[in-house]
Amino acid sequence: MDFPTFLIQCLNAVQYGLLLFLVASGLTLIFGIMGVINLAHGSFYMLGAYLAYGLAPLVERYLGGGFFTTLALGVVLAIAFGYLLEWVFFSYLYEREHLQQVLMTYGLILVFEELRSILVGDEVHGVATPDWLSGSFPLSEVMTYPVYRLFISVVCAIVAIALWAVMTKTRLGMRIRAGATNREMVQALGIPIRFLYRVVFAIGVGLAALAGLVAAPVSSVYPGMGSQVLIICFVVVVIGGIGSIRGAFVAALLVGLVDTFGKVLFPSLAGMLIYLLMAAMLLWKPEGLFKAG
Amino acid sequence: MTTMAADDAMRTRLPKLLPVLIAFALLAAFPAFGSTFYVDLVGKIMIYSIFAMSLELLVGQTGLVSFGHAAFFGIGAYAVAMVTAKVDAASLWLVVVVAVLASAAYALVVGALSLRTKGVYFIMITLAFAQMAFFVFHDTSFGGGSDGIYLYYKPALTLGSLVLVDFDKGRAMYFGTLACLVATFAFLAVLLRSRYGRALAGIKANEQRMRAAGFATYPYKLGAFVLGAMIASLAGVLFAMKDGVVNPELLVWNQSGAVLLMIILGGLGHLRGAMLGALMFTVLQEVYQSEALFGSFSKHWQLMLGLTIIAFVATMPRGLIGLFGKRAKKEAP
Numbered sequence: 103m104d105f106p107t108f109l110i111q112c113l114n115a116v117q118y119g120l121l122l123f124l125v126a127s128g129l130t131l132i133f134g135i136m137g138v139i140n141l142a143h144g145s146f147y148m149l150g151a152y153l154a155y156g157l158a159p160l161v162e163r164y165l166g167g168g169f170f171t172t173l174a175l176g177v178v179l180a181i182a183f184g185y186l187l188e189w190v191f192f193s194y195l196y197e198r199e200h201l202q203q204v205l206m207t208y209g210l211i212l213v214f215e216e217l218r219s220i221l222v223g224d225e226v227h228g229v230a231t232p233d234w235l236s237g238s239f240p241l242s243e244v245m246t247y248p249v250y251r252l253f254i255s256v257v258c259a260i261v262a263i264a265l266w267a268v269m270t271k272t273r274l275g276m277r278i279r280a281g282a283t284n285r286e287m288v289q290a291l292g293i294p295i296r297f298l299y300r301v302v303f304a305i306g307v308g309l310a311a312l313a314g315l316v317a318a319p320v321s322s323v324y325p326g327m328g329s330q331v332l333i334i335c336f337v338v339v340v341i342g343g344i345g346s347i348r349g350a351f352v353a354a355l356l357v358g359l360v361d362t363f364g365k366v367l368f369p370s371l372a373g374m375l376i377y378l379l380m381a382a383m384l385l386w387k388p389e390g391l392f393k394a395g
Numbered sequence: 396m397t398t399m400a401a402d403d404a405m406r407t408r409l410p411k412l413l414p415v416l417i418a419f420a421l422l423a424a425f426p427a428f429g430s431t432f433y434v435d436l437v438g439k440i441m442i443y444s445i446f447a448m449s450l451e452l453l454v455g456q457t458g459l460v461s462f463g464h465a466a467f468f469g470i471g472a473y474a475v476a477m478v479t480a481k482v483d484a485a486s487l488w489l490v491v492v493v494a495v496l497a498s499a500a501y502a503l504v505v506g507a508l509s510l511r512t513k514g515v516y517f518i519m520i521t522l523a524f525a526q527m528a529f530f531v532f533h534d535t536s537f538g539g540g541s542d543g544i545y546l547y548y549k550p551a552l553t554l555g556s557l558v559l560v561d562f563d564k565g566r567a568m569y570f571g572t573l574a575c576l577v578a579t580f581a582f583l584a585v586l587l588r589s590r591y592g593r594a595l596a597g598i599k600a601n602e603q604r605m606r607a608a609g610f611a612t613y614p615y616k617l618g619a620f621v622l623g624a625m626i627a628s629l630a631g632v633l634f635a636m637k638d639g640v641v642n643p644e645l646l647v648w649n650q651s652g653a654v655l656l657m658i659i660l661g662g663l664g665h666l667r668g669a670m671l672g673a674l675m676f677t678v679l680q681e682v683y684q685s686e687a688l689f690g691s692f693s694k695h696w697q698l699m700l701g702l703t704i705i706a707f708v709a710t711m712p713r714g715l716i717g718l719f720g721k722r723a724k725k726e727a728p
Contacts, residue, residue, distance in 0.1 A: 139515065198712070200515070201460065205659055205708045208652060212701030220695060333522075333648060340519040373530035377523040381508065384520050388512045 103366070106242040111362055117251050119358025120258035124313035125331055126338040126350045127265060128306025134345020135282040136299050138195050141207040144332030145214040146307045149180060150314025151323040152218065155227050169232040176315045177308050184307025188300045196299075211329065224325050229318040254316050261312065262351060269347060278302055282345060334361075337376055341383045343390025352391055415580065415667055422573055426566045434569055435637075436681065441572045442633045443673035445579050447657045449626035451669040454658060456587060457619045458599035462518045462651050463505070463525025467624035469646030470498045471631025473532060476544040476641045487550040487560075494628045501528070502624030506617045525651055533643040543642025550636060562636055572633050579626060583666055595619055660707060662714025671715045679703060 103111075129143045153176040161172045191210070195203050231250050238246040269275035281288045281298050289295045314327075321327070338357050342349025357376050364375035383391070422441070426434050446468055453459045474494035479485045505524040512520055532538035549568075552560035562568045586592050597605045598612050605612050635641045644650070653676065661672025682688060683696035711717055 133515075194709070201454075201655075201659055201663075202708050202712055205656060206705050208656065209701040209704035209708070212697040212704070216695045216698035216701070220698075333526075336519060337523070340516060344515060370534055371530075373534050374527040377526045377530075380523045381520055381527075384512055384516055384523075385508055388516060390516070 106245045109241055110245060110247055111366055113247060113251065113255070115359045115362035116355065117255045117258075117358075118362055119355035120255050120262065121313050121317055122331075122335060122338055122358060123262060123351050123354035124258055125310045126335040126342070126354055127262075127347050128309040129335050130339045130342065130345055130347060130350045131278075131302055132306045133339060135278060135302055136192075136196055137200075138192060139200055139203050139207065140192075141204060141332065142210040142214060143306070143310060143335065144328035144330070145211055146180065146184070146310035146328075147314040147317075147331050148214070148218065148323075148328035149183070149307075150176060150311030151229075151318040151321070151327060152222060152314075153179060153311065154229050154315045154318035155323045156222070158229065169235070173312070173315055177312050180311030181304045181308040184304035185300055187307070188303040192303060193296065193299070214328070215325065219325065226322055226324040228322045231319040250319060254320065257316050258313075261309070265309075265347065274301070334376065337380045340390060341380055343387075343392040346390065346392040349390055349392035411667070415670075418670075419573070419577055419580075422576075423570075426569055434566065436677070438569050438572050438637060440674050440677045441576045442630050442637065443654070443657065443677055444670040445576055445633070446627055446630035446654055447661070447669035447673040448579055448583055448666055449623045449630065450654050451658045451663070451666060452583060452587075452595075452619055452626070453623045454655070455663040455665070455668070456592070456599060457595045457616060458602075459510075459616060459620065460518050460655075461521040461620070461623075462648070462655065463521035463523070463528075464623070464627055464654055465646050465648070465650035466505075466525035466528040467498045467502060467627035468631040468634070468650065468654075469528065469532065469641075469643070470494065470501060471628030472635035472641045472645050473538055473544075473631075474498075474628070475550060475632050475635040476539075476546055479546050479548060479550060485548070485550040487552045487562075490550045490632060491629070494632045495625045498624045498628030498631075499621050502621045503617070506620035506624075510613060510616050510620065522648060522651070525646065526648065529643055529646040529648075532646060538643065539641075541643055543640055543644075546635065546639045546641070549639070568637055572637070575629060575633060579629070580666060580670075583626075587666075591615070591618070656704070660704070660714055662716030665716050668714055668716040675715060 125143065125147050128146070129140065132138055132140050132143070154172065157172050157176055157179075161167060161175065165171055195206060198206070235250045235253050236248075238248045240246050269279065277288065277293055277298055281293075281295055281302075285295060288298075334357065338350055338353045341356065342351070342353035357379065360379050361372070361376050365372040368375070422437065425437055429437065446464075449467075450461065450464045453461050453464070471494040474497055475485075475490050478490045478493050505521065509517055509520045509524065533541055538544070549562040551558050551562065552571075560567050560571065562571060587595070594605065594610055594615050597608075597610070598615060602612050631645065634645070657672035657676045658669045659672070660675055661670065662668030679700060680696070683699045684693055686693045689696070689699075
């Protein structure tokens, strides 16, 4: 492997890892704070991708286009959807056993997949890359790297930093962390915990949808894209330690690296490498890299 | 005194056992009046019942939520394909021995490592090992890749050179499956009433206390894990023989999820629940997929299945089995 190829693979690995982080961070928040195992989280990624596909023409017609307008509108819609969904469905799951949560959210996956099939159909759709991001820059005489992939990394990195800032520097973040540690105490101090949960859930949905929105031009949108990402994100969450955003970040990059380089170096083993990684990590640290609070 | 206790045990056990015995009798009589389609469907339900009971031993009885049980089902199925030669039927004895041993060996490794973790981490690490098995069959030529392997001959039950049962003929496959179902149920029912089974129940209720009482819980759990895998591989053998084809889809994570679904829908903590859940899940799938009932909407059968699962868990958290009997109601908090 020469240096430009190595560089390209590194960039790919980081881009993939950061994208995984966006989905996994919401999953680990919902898991760690509300104690809900949400199998339907992959569907929110799918929702984002299909929003990118569906909104682009609408934004073009009524708002005069604009890639960031589409992104912002998609995220706002997804957050509103998450807020509603927590209200009508997930808030009833908190008191249930884990196994029942698994079952009900599995049912939800099936519902979302079929609704997608009824509304949009089962075809694979491409999503156009905006013109000003569609170029590529040279790494050597023959190899180039697409600007859009770099854009994905930058967006995800900004969101990751923002998430870190919100969680550690703001009052909201403090309350969320407190809610994860001791639900009753937070409630006793007069903080509306149900509202807090609703906000956390909506943020989680928004993050997953944002990942889907920015990934759509690269991955295109297709049936079953949610469950594919779901399992990998569970791997990320478990390696990182449930409830730990820092852990999810490290684990996402690790999984991105192992998966990307695995596909290049050991093509026939590529599929199982991340599971091998997870098994090894869990045997080394049975509760993940960073055990949350 | 002992006879009185035995009498008492019989009195509480009979109402639970009687419906199962009646169900087995009905299953034995079914091929006499059922059409081939329905006999085939019932055969499939019986295989899933065996598979579900093997997971019930782990989840419902020992409290080990394995999300990778399909791996052992798949290993059993692939063992049939590996042993069967291209030209002749294999001996069922050999197939079963290979399937059970291969499955037990993998379960021993997976269990020994996974049981070091707990809770959600256990769920995920069993999933990880199942995914590894999936990719071994999916990505390498060893298992025929993603297309799988066709079986041109079903294994036959032989004694020396004498063929006792040819599973291609008549209803042999159906009755063979039924025999396995009855044997699995009887074996597990006895096992769960033995000292070993009680120890597993104790581990599920409170592992700390079991350890304090002097039980080395790890070997008990590992034993249950390996046993569950061996029974699952038998179900896999039956499934491969019935379908005549094996492919990596048998090991996919949805399959592990589906069997978990069955035992929870049926009601955890009961072997009957596992069988009931397998019945309900398969029937629901068939009904919702039926074009005669739902017309063109049957294409979207998963929507109805999903809504049913949600409604079901919301209203009946104890599963189907919770509908029957006063005892179940008394246990509810």
